Amino acid sequence: MYRLRRDQIGFVFQRFHLIRGLTACENVGVPLVLRGMQPRAVRQRAMTPPGSGRPDEKANVHWCNLSAGQCQRVALARALANDPN
Helix, strand or coil, X not given: CHHHHHHHCCCCCCCCCCCCCCEHHHHHHHHHHHCCCCHHHXXXXXXXXXXXXXXXXXXXXXXXXXXXXXXXXXXXXXXXXXCCC
């Protein structure tokens, strides 16, 4: 069951549930690390938001320094990072 959630479903939680101590980029990369992707590929994919061809300027900011809307975008990027069905 966990493989189905990990590989095919993207979750966006009401309160985001971003991981303390991690930057926005690192939070987006968590599902990719769990799938076994190489660290360099994780960082490259997590730095570039879905649908954008350029790195996000807030990627290296800790989530506690982001606005609620920016946290929501990080949570959405994390949910879409695995390219779920």
